[in-house]
Amino acid sequence: MTDKKTGMAKGLANYGDAGFSLFLRKAFIKAMGYSDDALDRPVIGITNTYSGFNACHRNVPDIIEAVKRGVMLAGGLPIEFPIVSIHEAFSHPTSMFLRNLMSMDTEEMVRAQPMDASVLIGGCDKTVPALLMGAASADIPSILTVTGPMITGSHRGERLGACTDCRRLWGQHRAGEIDEREIEEINGKLAPGAGTCMVMGTASTMALVSEAMGMMLPGGASIPAVHADRLRHAEATGARAVELAAEGLKPTEIMTKESMANAVRVLQAVGGSTNGIVHLAAIAGRLGFDLDMEDLDRMGAETPVLVDLKPSGSHYMEDLFKAGGLTTVLREIEHMMNTDCVTVSGKTLAENIAEAPASWPQDVVRSLDNPIHSGGGLRRLRGNLAPGGAIIKQAAATEELLQHTGPAVVFSSLADMAERLDSPELDVMPDSVLVLQNAGPKGAPGMPEAGYIPIPKKLAAQGVKDMVRISDARMSGTAFGSIVLHISPEAAVGGPLGLVQDGDLVKLDVAAGTIDVLLSEDELQQRKAVWKAPEHIGAKRGYEKLYFDEVLQAEDGCDFNFLRAHPRDKPVS
Template sequence: MALRSDQWFAHKSDETRLQHRAAMRAGGHVPESFAGKPIIGIFNSWNDFNSCNFPHKELVEYVKRGVYMAGGYPMELHTITTPSDFMKPSDLPYRNLMAMDIEEQIRALPIDGVVLLGECDKTVPAQLMGAASCDLPTLQLAAGHRASTTFKGKKVNYGTDLWKYSEERTAGKISEEDWSELEKCMTCSRGGCPVMGTASTMKSVSEMLGVMLPGTSSIPAGHSWRQEAAEATGKRIVEMVNSNLTISKLLTQEAFDNAIRLLAALGGSTNAVIHLTAIAGRLGLQIELDRFAELSKDVPLLVNLQPSGVGSMDDFFEAGGIQAVIGQILPLLDGNCLTALGRTLTEVYGDGVPIYKTDVISELEQPIAEKSGIAVLKGNLAPNGAILKVSASKAELHKHCGPAIVFEDYEAMLDQLDDLDFPVEENSVLLLRYCGPKAIGMPEWGEIPIPKRLMQQGVRDMVRISDARMSGTSYGTVILHTSPEAAAGGPIGLVRNGDMIEVDVEKGMLTLHVEESILEERRKEPLRAGTHGARGYMRLTADHILQADQGCDFDFLRPDSKKEAVFIPPIVGRG
C-alpha cells in the first residue's frame, strides 16, 4: 500500500530520501522501525494552564502503545491549546488559530493518519476543523470529565454550580468564609467540566460524527477505561489508514444533521451551533441557522444533566452514557452514517444500549421534557438570527415584551448591576452589545447577571440579549449570537434605553418596536470602534472573522462549496 509518508522516506531522489531519514535518526527514530508503516501524528493539546486537557500527558502513551500494536509508528506533536478559564478576552478566536496550527502541521509533515487529543471547549472543535481541512484518516480521543465534588455536604459541579453559588452570593446568602471554602471545593480533579457544557457536548457530537470511538466520549477522566479507550484509538487509526477511511467519509451532511438532533436530546451547549457550522464549513457544507430549529423541533430532552437538569456527567456515565442516548434517538437519525468503526450507526447502536438510571437518561417515549434544542429567533433586531437554549430557559419568558436597558461596556455593566439604586425592573430586557466576534472575539458574556436588587427580591431569570456567547454550563432566558453584531453594523447597535423589545420563541421572532424612520436616523451615527488589538493575530481576527451564524471561522479558510474544498495537495520538490 502506498503511504503519504513514502513521499518523504521512500522518495525516488536518493538525496531527499537520505535527508529525511537522517533527520528521523537524529530524533532516535531509526528507519528499520518506521519504514513502510503508517506514521500516525498524535496531536496533543495539554499544557500546565489547561487542567481540562492535562490527562493527555499520560494518555498519549497508551495511544502510542495501540499504534505500535497495530503495526503503525506514532509521532507526538504539540499544538497550542485554549484553556477557557484563562484566555482573555475570549478563547473563541484562538479556536481558529489552533485549527490552523493543526492543519498546517498535517499538511507539512509526513503523516498518514491523525489522532487528536482534546477535551476543553474549543480544543475539540478546533481539532476537527483543522483535520477536516486535510482529509486524512482521523480519530479523536477525549481526556474525560473531572469528578463532581462536595461543598458543605452537597454535591457541586464545576461550571453550572459556580454560576448558581455566584447568584446566591450576590443575593447575600453566602458569607466570605463560605465563598473562600467553595474555591477549595469547586473543582478538585483534572478533566473537562462535569456537566453537559460545551466540552461534554462537543465530545458527544464527535462520537456521533464518527470521529471518536463508540462509547468513549463519556468515560470519566479518572476511570481506567479511559486508558483502554486510548489504546483502542491507537489501534483503530492504523486500521483506518489501511482502509483509507478518511474524515470526509464520516463528516457528511447527514452526519451533521444527526449531530444537531443529538444536541437537542442532550440539552447541549449553544456553542455547538457555532462549532458545528464551522466544522461543516471547512468541508464546503452549509448549515443554515434555521436548520438547528428545524431538526430540533421534534426531538425531546432525554438527558437530565446540568445546566438543563440536575445531574452530572458521572451520573450520565453510570446511566449508560452517550451510547444509551443514541440508541434511544436512532429512529430519528440517518442510521446509514458511519461510525469510527467503519460500521453504520444502525449496526453499532441498533440493538439498543440499556439505560441504568431512567431519572438521568429517559426513553424517547417518556422524555425529561417535550421541548429542547436550539430556538432560532429572527426579526428586525436580528436579521441573520439569534439563538436561545430552550431547555435551560424559563418558559414563562418565551413570550415577553419589555423596555431595553442597554450596556456597551462589560465591566461598567457589572458595577451598575451591583448598584442597589440602579433603575431596573423584572420586565426589563437587559441588552449587551459590542462583544461579538469582530468587536472583541465574542467572549462568554451573554449570561448577563441578574441585578443585585432584583436578586435580593428573589428574581432568578430575566430576558437578556447580546451579540456574545455564554458558557455551555450556563442557563437562563439568554438570547445569544445576535447577528449581525453591533460592530458589523447590526441593528442591535441601534437600540436605545427604553425601546420596547418583543420576544416570541414559539414564532421565532425578535422584534425591536421602533419606527424604521427613527432607525434610519440612528444608522447615520458612527459605529463604535472594536477593541481587538491593532496588530498580530487579533488584527487578523478582526479583519477576517465571519459572523456567528456562519460559525465565526475565517473567511479565507472556508470554501464556497464541497466541490471547492481543498484537502491535502500533492507534494513536490525537496523538503
C-alpha cells in the same frame, strides 16, 4: 497536489532532491532513537494538547501513552507533536478568539509533517471543534478522542459540578446569601480533578456530537477523565488509527451533511450548549456546506430533551456514563437518525448501536414519552433585532419569560456593563430586558461567554433569579436562564442590536421564534444614519489583524472566511 507516498517518505521538505530530503529526514529522526524497522511502519501523529494552564487536559500525557500503546500493538509508529492548547478560563480576551488559530495549527502541522493518520486529543470547549475544523481541511485519516469529564465535587454534603454550580453559587454570593469565607471554601471543591466540566457544557456537548457524527469510537464521549476505561478507549483509538491509515478513510467521508444532521439531532436531544451550533456551523463551512438552521428548529420540534443533566436537569456526566453513555440516547432517537452514515470505526452508526451492550434501567436518559423538556433544547430566533438569527436555550430558561415584553436597559460594552451593572442608581426592574452590545465576534472581540449577564446586585438581593437578557455574545453551556445569544449581525458591524436605547420595548416570543425591538423601520433607519462603529474594530499586525479582517458572523461559525471550503464572496460584516 496529492502526496501518494506514506510514512517517512510523505511530505518531504523541498531541497530540490527528493532522495536527499528523505536521507536527511531519516538522519534526524534516528537521533530520536528509532530503528529502521520502526521507521518502515505507518506513522501515526498524535496531537499533544497538554498545557500547564489547562486542567481540562491534565490527563493528556496518560492518554498519549495509551494511544501509543494501541498504535504499536497494531503495528504502527506513534509520534506525538505539540499544537496550541486552549483553556476557557486562561485565554485572553476569550478562547473563541483563539479557536481558529488552533484549527490552523492543526491543519498545517498535520499536513506539514509525515503521518499516515492522526489522533486528535481534545477536551476543553474550543479544542474539539478546532481539531475537527483542522482535520476537515487537511483531510488525512483522523480520529478523535477526548480527555473526558471531571468527577463531581462535594460541599457540606451537596454534590457540585463545574461550572453550572460555579455560576449558581457565585450568584448566591452576589446576592449576599454566601459569605466570603464560604465562597472561598467552595472554590476549592468545584473542580476536583482532571477533565472537562461535568455538566452539559460545551465540552460535553462537543464530545457527544462528535461521537454522534462518527469521528470518535463508540462510547468515548462520556467516560470520566480518571476512569480506566478512558485509557482503554485511547488504546483502541490508537489501534484504529493504524487501520485508518491502511483504509484511507478520510474526515470528509465521515463528516457529511447527513452525519452533521445527526450531530444537530443529538445536540437537541441532550440539551446541549448553544456554542455547539456555532462550532458545527464552522465545521460545516470547512466541509463545503452550510449548517441548515431551519433543520435546527425542525429537529427541535421533533426531538425532546432526554438527558437529565445540569443545567437543564439534575445529573452529571459521570451519571450519563454509568447509564450507558451516548448509546442510551441514540437508542431512543435511532428512528430519527441517519443510521447508514459511516463512522470512524469503519461501521455504520446502526452497526455501532447494535453492537453496544444492551441498555439497562436508569434515570438519567429519559424515554421519548417522558422527556426533560419538549420542543427541543435550542431554538433559533429571527426578527428586526436579529436579521441573521439568534439562539436561545429554551430548555434552561424560565418558562414564564419565554414570552415577554419589557423595557431595555442597555450596556454599550463589556466595560460599561462591568462599571454600571451593580450600581444602586441603575434604572432596572425585574421586568426589564438587559441588553449587551458590542460583545460579538468583532465587538468584544472574540464573542466571549458574556451573554450570561449577571442579575443586577440590587435585584438579586430582592430574590430575582432570572431576567430576559439579550446580546451578540455567547454563553457557557454550563449556564442557565432566559438568555438570547448570537444576535446577528452583531452591534459592532452595524446590526440592529447596536441601535437599541434605554427604554425601548423589546419583545421575546420563543413560541413564535421572534426577537424584536418595538420601533418603526423609519426610527431604526434614523438611528443607523448616526451610528458609528467602535474604534477598536481593526488591527495593524499579527493574528489580531487576521482575525478582524476575516472573521465571519455567528451563523457561519465565526470562522475565517478564507478558511471555508467555499469562501463568501466578501467577508460578512
